[in-house]
Amino acid sequence: MAVIITNASVLNSEGQPERMDVEIKNGIIAGIAEAGSLKAAGQEVIEAEGKLLIPGLIDMHVHLREPGFEHKETIETGSRSAAKGGFTTIACMPNTKPVTDSPEVVSLVLGKAREAGLVKVLPYAAITKNELGEELTDFAALKEAGAIGFTDDGVGVQSAQMMKDAMKRAAALNMPVIAHCEDNTLVEGAPVAEGAFAEKYGLKGIPNESEAIHVGRDILLAEATGVHYHVCHVSTEQSIRLIRLGKQIGVKVTAEVCPHHLLLSEEDIPGPDTNWKMNPPLRSRRDVEACIEALLDGTIDMIVTDHAPHSAEEKAKGMLLSPFGIVGFETAFPLLYTAFVATGQWELPLLVKRMTEDPARVFGLNAGVLKAGAPADLTLIDLDTEREVNPDDFATKGRNTPFAGWKLKGWPVATWVDGRQVWSAGDMESKKDEAGLSAD
Ligand SMILES: NC(=O)N[C@@H](CC(=O)O)C(=O)O
Ligand SMILES: [Zn+2]
Secondary structure, rough: OOEEEEEEHHHEOOOEEEEEEEEEOOOOOEEEOOOOOOOOOOEEEEEEEOOEEEEOOOEEEEEEOOOOOOOOOOOHHHHHHHHOOOEEEEEOOOOOOOOOOOOHHHHHHHHHHHHHHHOEEEEEEEEEEOOOOOOOOHHHHHHHOOOOOOOOOOOOOOHHHHHHHHHOOOOOOOOOOOEEOOHHHOOOOOOOOOOHHHHOOOOEEEEOHHHHHHHHHHHHHHHHHOOOEEEOOOOOOOHHHHHHHHHHHHHHHHHHHOHHHHHHHHHHHHOOHHHHOOOOOOOHHHHHHHHHHHHHHHHOOOOOEEEEOOOOOHHOOHHHHOOOOOOOOOOOOHHHHHHHOOOOOOOOOHHHHOOOOHHHHHHHOOOOOOOOOOOOEEEEEEEEOOOOOOOEEEEEEOOOOOOOOOEEOOEEEEEEEEEEEEOOOOOHHHHHHHHOOOOO
């Protein structure tokens, strides 16, 4: 049976919102037509008047913590959090326990994701065994098992030779290498970036070069090997300069940036609060401006959350000993919508594109577009209602966010994956009930 989402605001090819009906059938977008024109007897109808309907959001950098760290998150809780944040496809990092460095762990992740039955989960596999940087994993077997790319995210691959070998192998398999860029010799246990905050609290600072030195090295290695090289969570002006040059000279380099690196600088850290500790760290205002400019001009291809849940106990260990990372799914779209689109700085279609079409294009996914024949991965958003970020309401197990109390607009209210509604907000539910309709 078909489901009609009626009177939704859909961005047309010129990026203008138009009132439309969207028909979902057999998991596919069966049709898009003028508002009110698709309703027919015997069909389920979802009233979406005044709401924005976009392709389901895609997040190519997330940590789901299973296997091994289920106290932080499970594939089920992470998937639910993603669905609530409007995401329909997420790519999970291999820094689990055991590390996703064998076909067995890839299969386990895919199995758990299927059981959860919420969003599409694409696993990355590790570049090196146990992410120790010593021995390459079996790329062919990992690809065969369903891994979509190789990364040691959480740590940088310290050896240039190891990275070059990895890139050669990945290129031969037509697979991307996704890099957490960090030179450990330049970091030495510092919890925050170099800058005013580190100075004020007498902390060692993480310098910008620790990231950019790997970006530069790896762009040269990508040029030499021909691999698709993707830079994780870009946070520095210097990295951006190098990526821009790499793209100019035709190296297959792509990049991502996180909402927090577009919104916050080290000057904003209110005090020794570990909800502000993440890797890469919050940098200077100048770096933030460079990230924004690079996202707008396409040097940075996409937005990712780097959703990194940790338990309250772990985050209570103080600035030096607590783990790096903040949660991201449930605040990403509202944060960026409120800060950049509602203020008139960015066009809405640009934000949507960087979270849908662009990641799909870069990673070759059949997703990210709202058109007839595409999978019915869809997100409905309420652009008007303002609500405070309340970590106690999160679906993720993590409460570690620096955005608690922020007043935001642009909250997702319903999410469909392959035509199945995997999440809806309370008020959407009641509207359906009043109309005596159900979306399933
Ligand atoms: N980003 C973080 O601060 N933490 C990530 C690791 C990572 O993505 O580098 C984590 O796994 O907790
Ligand atoms: Zn990382």
